[in-house]
Amino acid sequence: MTADTATDTVLQSRSQTAKRVSIVEAAARVFCSEGFAGANIDVIAAEAGVSRQTVYNHHGDKETLFIAVVREITDRANARFFETLDSFPDRPQNLHAELVEFALRLTRNCICNRDSKFLRKMILMEGSRYPALFRHWREEGPGRVSSALAARFARLALTGFLELDDPDVAARQFFALINADLHVSTMLGDNPGEEQLRISADNAVKTFLRAFGQQPRSGLSA
Amino acid sequence: MTADTATDTVLQSRSQTAKRVSIVEAAARVFCSEGFAGANIDVIAAEAGVSRQTVYNHHGDKETLFIAVVREITDRANARFFETLDSFPDRPQNLHAELVEFALRLTRNCICNRDSKFLRKMILMEGSRYPALFRHWREEGPGRVSSALAARFARLALTGFLELDDPDVAARQFFALINADLHVSTMLGDNPGEEQLRISADNAVKTFLRAFGQQPRSGLSA
DNA sequence: GACGTTTTGGACAAGACTGTCTAAATTCTT
DNA sequence: AAGAATTTAGACAGTCTTGTCCAAAACGTC
Numbered sequence: 151m152t153a154d155t156a157t158d159t160v161l162q163s164r165s166q167t168a169k170r171v172s173i174v175e176a177a178a179r180v181f182c183s184e185g186f187a188g189a190n191i192d193v194i195a196a197e198a199g200v201s202r203q204t205v206y207n208h209h210g211d212k213e214t215l216f217i218a219v220v221r222e223i224t225d226r227a228n229a230r231f232f233e234t235l236d237s238f239p240d241r242p243q244n245l246h247a248e249l250v251e252f253a254l255r256l257t258r259n260c261i262c263n264r265d266s267k268f269l270r271k272m273i274l275m276e277g278s279r280y281p282a283l284f285r286h287w288r289e290e291g292p293g294r295v296s297s298a299l300a301a302r303f304a305r306l307a308l309t310g311f312l313e314l315d316d317p318d319v320a321a322r323q324f325f326a327l328i329n330a331d332l333h334v335s336t337m338l339g340d341n342p343g344e345e346q347l348r349i350s351a352d353n354a355v356k357t358f359l360r361a362f363g364q365q366p367r368s369g370l371s372a
Numbered sequence: 373m374t375a376d377t378a379t380d381t382v383l384q385s386r387s388q389t390a391k392r393v394s395i396v397e398a399a400a401r402v403f404c405s406e407g408f409a410g411a412n413i414d415v416i417a418a419e420a421g422v423s424r425q426t427v428y429n430h431h432g433d434k435e436t437l438f439i440a441v442v443r444e445i446t447d448r449a450n451a452r453f454f455e456t457l458d459s460f461p462d463r464p465q466n467l468h469a470e471l472v473e474f475a476l477r478l479t480r481n482c483i484c485n486r487d488s489k490f491l492r493k494m495i496l497m498e499g500s501r502y503p504a505l506f507r508h509w510r511e512e513g514p515g516r517v518s519s520a521l522a523a524r525f526a527r528l529a530l531t532g533f534l535e536l537d538d539p540d541v542a543a544r545q546f547f548a549l550i551n552a553d554l555h556v557s558t559m560l561g562d563n564p565g566e567e568q569l570r571i572s573a574d575n576a577v578k579t580f581l582r583a584f585g586q587q588p589r590s591g592l593s594a
Numbered sequence: 595g596a597c598g599t600t601t602t603g604g605a606c607a608a609g610a611c612t613g614t615c616t617a618a619a620t621t622c623t624t
Numbered sequence: 625a626a627g628a629a630t631t632t633a634g635a636c637a638g639t640c641t642t643g644t645c646c647a648a649a650a651c652g653t654c
Binding site for chain 4: 387388391422423424425426429
């Protein structure tokens, strides 16, 4: 009964939603490379394969579009973050190797991908102009991810794999170390190769474990 | 003879150079908060306390002005960096405490100050548009600073204060750790308080020394 | 195939900005 | 204090951009 009309209303005409996402993707690309002020609606429309009027129909105006894009990308990036976090090695056979793999997933999915770059740029440039928008990013994103990672580390400490004073600090430092070698090149827009990523993750984990690693108590491994 | 005219030509009229730097400072502020595209020459002129025509007289056009500003700030920031590096504790009495102080100077002078923020923003946003400009930044700045810091760490390793596989990696990681707690808030433009800076530096050094610290061989201390 | 909705393309007004020009005012040098 | 150079304010042309409007075309649904 209402089901049909309801889903129709929600799903819209399929190509309508297709256009919607295509606009958001295009807008993200353009905002990212030109900045908010430098972004041009005509260019966004062209890149989305859509007429300018359609952009205005869907999103009202430049600022509204910008906000929609940031929201969307924020949510997607956060989802990705937690998804990646789920692959944390809670019961490692080989802590070093498994942490390196985890670090690699983190850099690939959450630091070097397009969404993350977009967010870094936009937060840095427009963060102070839209406090609410970016407070949301901070609290739902880095804030929660950091606590979640801290909890995983705390668990490893309990099992005797790590020796930690403060799991929250350790989590933040883990992120920092992962970024240490990549920071400069990602700022200039380079995309580090697989090789480079691996070396970098390995360096990070090596240092992290030098600082916090420990042999697990034997009884608990299996 | 020529001395007079020469110095005249170089020094210019004193207020002329005063205006020049005032324009550059104002431009830096405006570019920083609005981005290149969003920056408005009239605003820059007003903020420099100068007429628009004067801006054009001195710097020709917006892009030329931008390049001049980036160059100037890059050089200043680099100079500051090396100056700060000179206070590295080569013969520490108390390695932990002295590294913390050094880290604090580094965060204050080279990470949280206005010039550094400007450069981070501009490199992130316009880095790919002006490769030469920012290659210069990278090679003369982070690149050389990192090696220089690595050399200092290597020395501490020789004296037995540290145990290092690769001083270059250690240097990059030291920077990363120093930034670990500050990264998110500086992205949003917050200015961490003195308290926060100290805690953050202390966390960084604690972890760094857990990973690389060592009691120095007794013979070498005095 | 008819009907309602969405999309298109192009025209358009309004505003903003860059960069130039000029004549008058101010400042520097001597 | 005179002469040279710099600075100013304002006007101005030209361009670009945003956001609106509209009639025709395309699309999706029944």
